[in-house]
Amino acid sequence: MDATLVQDVVAEVMSRLSGRANFTSPAPRAGEEAEINDSMQPTSGTQVADGKYGIFASVDDAVRAATESQQKLLKLSLDERDQIVKLIKSIANENAHKWGEIEFKETKIGRLDHKIEKLQILSLVPGVEYLKTNAMSGSNGLCIEEFAPFGVIGIITPVTHSVPTLSANAINMIASGNAIVANPHPSGVNCAVIAVREYNRQIAAKFGIEHLITVITPPTLETADAIFAHRGISLLVVTGGPQVARAALRSPKRAIVAGPGNPPVVVDETACLKNAAESIIRGGSYDNNLLCIGEKQVLVVESVYDKLVAALQTAGAAQLTSPQIDKLTKQAFKIGDDNKPHVNKEFVGRDARLLAEAAGASASPACQLAFGETQFDHPFVQEEQMMPFVPLVRCRNVEEAMDKAIESEHGYRHTAIMHSRNLDTITRFGRRAATTLYVVNGASATGLGLGGQGYLSYSIATPTGEGITTPLTFTRYRRVMITGSLRMV
Ligand code: NAD
Numbered sequence: 001m002d003a004t005l006v007q008d009v010v011a012e013v014m015s016r017l018s019g020r021a022n023f024t025s026p027a028p029r030a031g032e033e034a035e036i037n038d039s040m041q042p043t044s045g046t047q048v049a050d051g052k053y054g055i056f057a058s059v060d061d062a063v064r065a066a067t068e069s070q071q072k073l074l075k076l077s078l079d080e081r082d083q084i085v086k087l088i089k090s091i092a093n094e095n096a097h098k099w100g101e102i103e104f105k106e107t108k109i110g111r112l113d114h115k116i117e118k119l120q121i122l123s124l125v126p127g128v129e130y131l132k133t134n135a136m137s138g139s140n141g142l143c144i145e146e147f148a149p150f151g152v153i154g155i156i157t158p159v160t161h162s163v164p165t166l167s168a169n170a171i172n173m174i175a176s177g178n179a180i181v182a183n184p185h186p187s188g189v190n191c192a193v194i195a196v197r198e199y200n201r202q203i204a205a206k207f208g209i210e211h212l213i214t215v216i217t218p219p220t221l222e223t224a225d226a227i228f229a230h231r232g233i234s235l236l237v238v239t240g241g242p243q244v245a246r247a248a249l250r251s252p253k254r255a256i257v258a259g260p261g262n263p264p265v266v267v268d269e270t271a272c273l274k275n276a277a278e279s280i281i282r283g284g285s286y287d288n289n290l291l292c293i294g295e296k297q298v299l300v301v302e303s304v305y306d307k308l309v310a311a312l313q314t315a316g317a318a319q320l321t322s323p324q325i326d327k328l329t330k331q332a333f334k335i336g337d338d339n340k341p342h343v344n345k346e347f348v349g350r351d352a353r354l355l356a357e358a359a360g361a362s363a364s365p366a367c368q369l370a371f372g373e374t375q376f377d378h379p380f381v382q383e384e385q386m387m388p389f390v391p392l393v394r395c396r397n398v399e400e401a402m403d404k405a406i407e408s409e410h411g412y413r414h415t416a417i418m419h420s421r422n423l424d425t426i427t428r429f430g431r432r433a434a435t436t437l438y439v440v441n442g443a444s445a446t447g448l449g450l451g452g453q454g455y456l457s458y459s460i461a462t463p464t465g466e467g468i469t470t471p472l473t474f475t476r477y478r479r480v481m482i483t484g485s486l487r488m489v
Pocket of ligand 1: 183185259
């Protein structure tokens with residue numbers, strides 16, 4: 001990384017961290033009070049790097065330990081590798097409530113029920129079964145294509161899903177024979193350490209391998225840089241926002257980058273508005289809109305605007321008036337040195353009810369999503385706000401809605417959503433948006449297997465093009481050609 005970039009990034013990360021340090025804990029949702037209690041204090045405090053079960057202070061030590069563990073992993077059979085992957089999934093499921101609480105308490109963003117669910121659904125992440133050997137035989141012999149591990153993979157994980165991202169990466173990467181050195185977000189490191197310590201402890205007890213997943217604590221920009229530069233790390237996998245995505249793309253090492261998004265929703269005049277409203281609420285409120293795939297702005301055709309508003313209200317979303325949106329905007333965005341609005345981290349991942357209160361409105365504790373009309377150039381439309389407030393923009397027709405949707409996605413090629421019954425419109429928007437994930441007539445979460453078909457990953461590689469990552473994403477393609485032999489017929 002060049003010096004200017006490092007300075008930019010240090011400034012950005014320090015400001016983000018100081019923002020998070022000022023958070024007041026989000027109010028628990030109904031029924032959550034009993035679950036968040038002091039009994040988890042002893043396990044959720046600052047975790048110390050003791051060199052045991054994958055927890056290291058030094059990148060060199062972590063790489064050394066991960067390298068040894070990866071060599072041991074390669075000596076196991078594929079069946080045993082499969083058992084390790086299934087063990088990780090079952091540990092995550094068994095600890096989902098406890099770890100969800102710990103992550104929620106540490107990061108102070110999102111929703112406890114969804115933090116728990118994000119760990120339970122790790123069962124949807126593909127494992128060893130994804131590694132299929134291809135074979136071709138003919139007059140000239142036998143050709144086999146196999147998918148080999150890279151070795152030790154350096155990963156960077158976001159605060160929005162610290163344990164889920166690390167766990168899903170571990171499932172995919174270990175399935176394909178790799179070990180991991182992780183630099184989590186500093187605001188989500190303790191929960192990551194607790195989870196990794198438990199994964200490694202049980203893997204060591206059953207398979208005699210102690211450091212398949214390693215975590216650096218405390219993680220800093222220097223340790224991230226050391227991972228980027230380390231000769232013992234053969235691949236980088238980065239999940240995060242624009243700064244870290246840019247840093248990884250500039251790295252001389254191969255990087256798989258799961259970068260930011262700003263998913264638009266287009267609603268046309270043929271859409272089922274009840275389904276559209278319910279889907280927007282489900283996707284836009286999931287973990288308080290922390291997901292990179294979550295509905296961030298709705299471009300709706302004017303002729304059905306009022307009906308969509310009514311459907312959103314019927315489904316329980318809280319409508320804010322223009323003055324209320326202005327009041328919320330003044331708090332939810334700060335004007336930066338560049339004279340542009342930037343998301344105020346203190347509002348990221350907060351409950352819809354709290355956003356409504358900040359706007360001077362009231363919403364019931366059960367309210368999951370707030371919404372209201374804005375102009376297209378509004379910060380809530382243009383910025384990846386990660387809040388359960390979704391702006392609605394009126395458009396003359398579906399052509400204008402598609403144009404504005406694509407413009408507001410900013411070329412991230414991440415996720416786009418459409419509600420329509422017109423196959424031609426659905427096809428045209430999908431082709432034009434060219435996003436990695438395109439969800440039609442459902443909530444964004446269905447695109448990752450939650451109520452939809454398909455598998456799950458919390459790392460959707462967008463600028464580098466690998467898509468929703470699987471074990472194959474983390475493999476080297478190898479071909480064995482046995483010339484003139486082994487053809488049996
Ligand atoms: P963030 O960019 O602040 O941090 C992400 C990670 O990068 C953290 O571990 C952070 O410590 C690290 N980091 C930041 N700058 C760095 C640098 N220059 N060098 C090394 N490490 C650096 O993002 P966040 O708030 O933790 O997560 C939210 C962002 O991540 C959103 O933009 C969201 O869209 C994106 N995200 C994308 C995906 C995906 O699959 N594409 C998944 C989850 C989150």
